[in-house]
Amino acid sequence: MNTNTLNVTAKQAEGWINEYAPFLLNRAYFLLSNKEDAEDVVQDVFLSVCQNNTTHSGKSSVKTWLTAILHHKIADFYKKKYQSKSVNFSTIFDVHGVWKDEGDISVWNNEEDLIDNEEFSTTLQGCISKLPTLWKVIICDVYFERRKAAEICTEKNLTDSNYWKILQRSRLQLKDCLQVNWFNS
Amino acid sequence: MFKDFVHIFVLSCNKATFLIEKELDNRLSFTERIQLKIHLSICKRCHAHHDKVVFMDKAMRKLVNMENKMNYFSEQELEEQKKKINEKIRGIKD
Numbered sequence: 547m548n549t550n551t552l553n554v555t556a557k558q559a560e561g562w563i564n565e566y567a568p569f570l571l572n573r574a575y576f577l578l579s580n581k582e583d584a585e586d587v588v589q590d591v592f593l594s595v596c597q598n599n600t601t602h603s604g605k606s607s608v609k610t611w612l613t614a615i616l617h618h619k620i621a622d623f624y625k626k627k628y629q630s631k632s633v634n635f636s637t638i639f640d641v642h643g644v645w646k647d648e649g650d651i652s653v654w655n656n657e658e659d660l661i662d663n664e665e666f667s668t669t670l671q672g673c674i675s676k677l678p679t680l681w682k683v684i685i686c687d688v689y690f691e692r693r694k695a696a697e698i699c700t701e702k703n704l705t706d707s708n709y710w711k712i713l714q715r716s717r718l719q720l721k722d723c724l725q726v727n728w729f730n731s
Numbered sequence: 732m733f734k735d736f737v738h739i740f741v742l743s744c745n746k747a748t749f750l751i752e753k754e755l756d757n758r759l760s761f762t763e764r765i766q767l768k769i770h771l772s773i774c775k776r777c778h779a780h781h782d783k784v785v786f787m788d789k790a791m792r793k794l795v796n797m798e799n800k801m802n803y804f805s806e807q808e809l810e811e812q813k814k815k816i817n818e819k820i821r822g823i824k825d
């Protein structure tokens with residue numbers, strides 16, 4: 547490879563690796579639930595940055611930019627797997643769109659106090675980590691990266707409707723997970 | 732009777748829970764807003780779901796403050812990984 551084409555200097559790369567690799571590794575693990583996969587994809591992020599497959603536009607911080615590349619790589623890998631099938635609601639709603647199980651009209655108590663409760667946050671995080679990878683990537687985009695729906699849809703090649711369906715389905719699963727792991731225990 | 736009519740002709744529970752997500756994004760049309768409002772006023776199940784979704788949304792927004800405490804790798808593992816990545820980069824740079 548001709549080194550003249552490389553805008554990212556080795557020194558610059560080293561600085562980024564030092565500063566952001568730990569964060570990226572943890573985020574990748576959260577999304578993939580596997581250390582080796584997380585290590586591979588983070589290596590891949592830095593390699594593609596150094597090979598100038600993507601350049602930093604300066605509009606966002608380096609951390610935001612690297613995180614976007616990471617999410618993109620992970621989503622890209624899982625996209626094929628999910629594209630073939632639509633989000634499935636058959637275990638939750640019947641053919642008429644009515645709830646299958648009757649009766650859960652319970653109210654969660656002390657909600658306001660829970661928001662700043664660390665133990666609760668850990669449970670919530672654990673529940674998110676059990677979702678399928680592509681859904682997790684979207685949730686991280688929305689809640690951790692604070693990205694706009696339109697942007698996420700364009701990048702992931704999702705229709706608005708599919709995007710909301712993924713959130714709808716994720717939320718149903720999260721609700722059940724919190725019910726079992728927090729509110730019932 | 733009225734309840735069945737709403738579920739069948741106005742909005743199913745599946746569609747209502749979908750619109751709740753759309754509502755969080757402030758993207759409901761005027762008609763959808765009315766449909767959802769009517770549905771939630773007569774369907775206890777979806778009403779309960781709605782409250783929980785609003786709460787989860789709030790709680791998830793706060794999670795970002797927690798993320799720095801997510802440490803799946805030990806210090807030693809992180810150092811090893813940094814070294815590994817640096818070696819790979821040097822490999823393509825040379």
